[in-house]
Amino acid sequence: MSLTAQVALIAVVDSNPVFRNEVAQALISLYRVHQYSDTRQALQALRLEAPAVILVDEEADSKGGFQFIAEMKRDPVLAAIPAIVTTKRDPLSIAQAMRQCGADSSLTKPFRRSALIRTITSLVNKHVEADWEHLPERDKTTLKGTVSVFNEISDFIAAGEPVPFTSVKEACAPLIDAIASNDFKGILSGVKEHDNYSYAHSLRVATLLSLFGHTLGLKHDDQLVLASGGLLHDAGKISIPHEVLNKPGRLSEDEFLIMKSHVTETIKFLEVAHDIPKPVIIIAAQHHEKLDGSGYPFNLKGAELNDLARMASIVDVFSALTDRRVYKPPMEAETALAIMTGEMSHHLDQHFLAMFREMLMDAVVD
Numbered sequence: 001m002s003l004t005a006q007v008a009l010i011a012v013v014d015s016n017p018v019f020r021n022e023v024a025q026a027l028i029s030l031y032r033v034h035q036y037s038d039t040r041q042a043l044q045a046l047r048l049e050a051p052a053v054i055l056v057d058e059e060a061d062s063k064g065g066f067q068f069i070a071e072m073k074r075d076p077v078l079a080a081i082p083a084i085v086t087t088k089r090d091p092l093s094i095a096q097a098m099r100q101c102g103a104d105s106s107l108t109k110p111f112r113r114s115a116l117i118r119t120i121t122s123l124v125n126k127h128v129e130a131d132w133e134h135l136p137e138r139d140k141t142t143l144k145g146t147v148s149v150f151n152e153i154s155d156f157i158a159a160g161e162p163v164p165f166t167s168v169k170e171a172c173a174p175l176i177d178a179i180a181s182n183d184f185k186g187i188l189s190g191v192k193e194h195d196n197y198s199y200a201h202s203l204r205v206a207t208l209l210s211l212f213g214h215t216l217g218l219k220h221d222d223q224l225v226l227a228s229g230g231l232l233h234d235a236g237k238i239s240i241p242h243e244v245l246n247k248p249g250r251l252s253e254d255e256f257l258i259m260k261s262h263v264t265e266t267i268k269f270l271e272v273a274h275d276i277p278k279p280v281i282i283i284a285a286q287h288h289e290k291l292d293g294s295g296y297p298f299n300l301k302g303a304e305l306n307d308l309a310r311m312a313s314i315v316d317v318f319s320a321l322t323d324r325r326v327y328k329p330p331m332e333a334e335t336a337l338a339i340m341t342g343e344m345s346h347h348l349d350q351h352f353l354a355m356f357r358e359m360l361m362d363a364v365v366d
């Protein structure tokens, strides 16, 4: 199996190619999508590679969604695949049919991208998020609140509407409280196995960046701005195709150009809103700048780099190296720090990095 094949697969069964394409487009940066025009075709394919979740339309040829799911759930090999019924009817009127066939969830057409993603990721992440239920109240609130605002952000961006900054700030507030009482490890480990990589990475950046601010003695409100900046810093990745975003190996020159555009896309999205604090925009705009001027998109150099950018790039690089990806296990913190003080020493502010390292040793973040 190729490494990219480990990205969760979603199967869509619907007789309408326009609908299937819309779903595929909506999921492109998060999942692989296989489309089937009828249930017979889908059934054969499911046996070759089981998807993480299947969406079947109530009216799909030739069996119809409910009968297809009932058969699937009776088959010992396929029974565990979570199934979503797509329908034109409201949830109440299909409740009985849902129960009878064993479907896990339903979506009434037309639905928003966030509803689609929420429904799918909640099934994919059922185990991860089920474990959140056993966490202390504040950890649970932080994880649930940030994942839901993170999903919402993509809807606003897609609709060209301003990112709701107040909601982002509110979702990050319990994180700052957790940091103040030095009790945020449950949040970091809770997000570790989450299937939405962009969310997991952004929440880790938000946590470490606000912890960094706390260590430097910043006020509560400034820490909140850092956390919000962390959660939003890569929002523009929503425009980057899945194949580029999740490519295991080196990106080609063209792919790298596409990847780099996530920064300008993020700036564009954030500037639509008028209440986003300047520091949040700076974090997003400058987190890929490097001290020697070799970063992007502005090739800022030395003193041109804001302190926030110096902090954000350290946290972002550290998180990216130590994140679990579909194609790589997480790197040990010490190994990541050795790279950051070694081959990356011309990129990162070594004074801030020494403080960051001390902070990690104090917090024993793994």
Ligand SMILES: [Fe+2]
Binding pocket: 233, 234, 262, 287, 288
């Ligand atoms: Fe980035």
Ligand SMILES: [Fe+2]
Binding pocket: 201, 205, 233, 234, 316
């Ligand atoms: Fe990032």
